[in-house]
Amino acid sequence: MKLQIVHDTLYTFSQEVCLEPHYFRLQPGITPNNSLQSFDLDVSPKPLSISTQNDCEKNLIQFGWFQGSCNELRIKAKSIVTIEDNNPFDFILFPQSYLDLPFSYSDKLIVTLSPSLTGEVVMDELEEYGQNIMIGSDYKTLSFINNLTHQIHQDFKLVYREEGEPHNANHTFDIKSGSCRDLAWMQIQLLRAMGIATKFVSGYFFIESGSAKYDLHAWLEVYLPGAGWIAFDPSNGSIAGDRYIPLCSCASYKDAMPVTGSFRGEASSTLNTFVSIQVLQKELMGLNP
Numbered sequence: 001m002k003l004q005i006v007h008d009t010l011y012t013f014s015q016e017v018c019l020e021p022h023y024f025r026l027q028p029g030i031t032p033n034n035s036l037q038s039f040d041l042d043v044s045p046k047p048l049s050i051s052t053q054n055d056c057e058k059n060l061i062q063f064g065w066f067q068g069s070c071n072e073l074r075i076k077a078k079s080i081v082t083i084e085d086n087n088p089f090d091f092i093l094f095p096q097s098y099l100d101l102p103f104s105y106s107d108k109l110i111v112t113l114s115p116s117l118t119g120e121v122v123m124d125e126l127e128e129y130g131q132n133i134m135i136g137s138d139y140k141t142l143s144f145i146n147n148l149t150h151q152i153h154q155d156f157k158l159v160y161r162e163e164g165e166p167h168n169a170n171h172t173f174d175i176k177s178g179s180c181r182d183l184a185w186m187q188i189q190l191l192r193a194m195g196i197a198t199k200f201v202s203g204y205f206f207i208e209s210g211s212a213k214y215d216l217h218a219w220l221e222v223y224l225p226g227a228g229w230i231a232f233d234p235s236n237g238s239i240a241g242d243r244y245i246p247l248c249s250c251a252s253y254k255d256a257m258p259v260t261g262s263f264r265g266e267a268s269s270t271l272n273t274f275v276s277i278q279v280l281q282k283e284l285m286g287l288n289p
Helices: 107-117 124-136 141-155 169-175 180-193
Strands: 002-019 022-024 034-044 049-054 060-065 070-083 198-205 217-224 228-233 244-250 269-281
Touching: 022 070, 107 217, 124 141, 124 169, 124 180, 141 180, 141 217, 141 228, 169 180, 180 198, 180 217, 180 228, 198 228, 217 244, 228 244
Parallel strands: none
Antiparallel strands: 002 070, 002 269, 022 060, 034 070, 049 060, 198 217, 198 244, 217 228
16 A cells, blocks of 8 residues: 655744754654655755754654744655555564563663663552553463553543643553553553563554544554564554554654754744645455456
């Protein structure tokens, strides 16, 4: 299936400002089941220059710097992505020691995964919530992560919150509700507290419905030796399959924001965003003529 993704972001300032350099994280990442056909980034006012680079976690980003002043900043990203059907469970855990919990990563992996293992202090009640699900999963690693993802979807109310950083994991657990990024961040902190490396993922979730409304979505990735980074989405209560299109995967949500930067001036600002995903081409394979 070939998709066109348009992500339009507009910052409006109450008076003219001078823009500092900005990072743009709006280019879809290439995965084993997704390929990027084209990407176009239109920024107004036009940057003095803009470069494409890899950040420290190998995400592809654009870095632009400006001159002069302006009273608005508009960023329009247009991507064409091909996604292929896949079996998200087509992997094994290896060595076998990772099949059961608790497990310990090798010393070499701990060094590499350190940022994705370092988390907040979670409250006893949240840790007990995870422990109970682990016991109910017979300490099986994959069953536990699947069951935890599903249980969060069942127990927490999903709410829409356009702006703001993810809430603290303990706060989300207390109020039993949150946006997609709140639920993902809570699950990340719980898994890290249990010694499982996780990352925060920002991107898009495609729904085959003509009435679907889109926005940036958040989920998480778990590192399982033998399988690699496997994505799970507590907002939908399942493993994340081929309809998930990542933009950034980072140890910290702060490094996954679609636009980061600052300005010089005394102005206040407002933010408006628009995301559309359109099917350009759909192949039906394996059908008899």
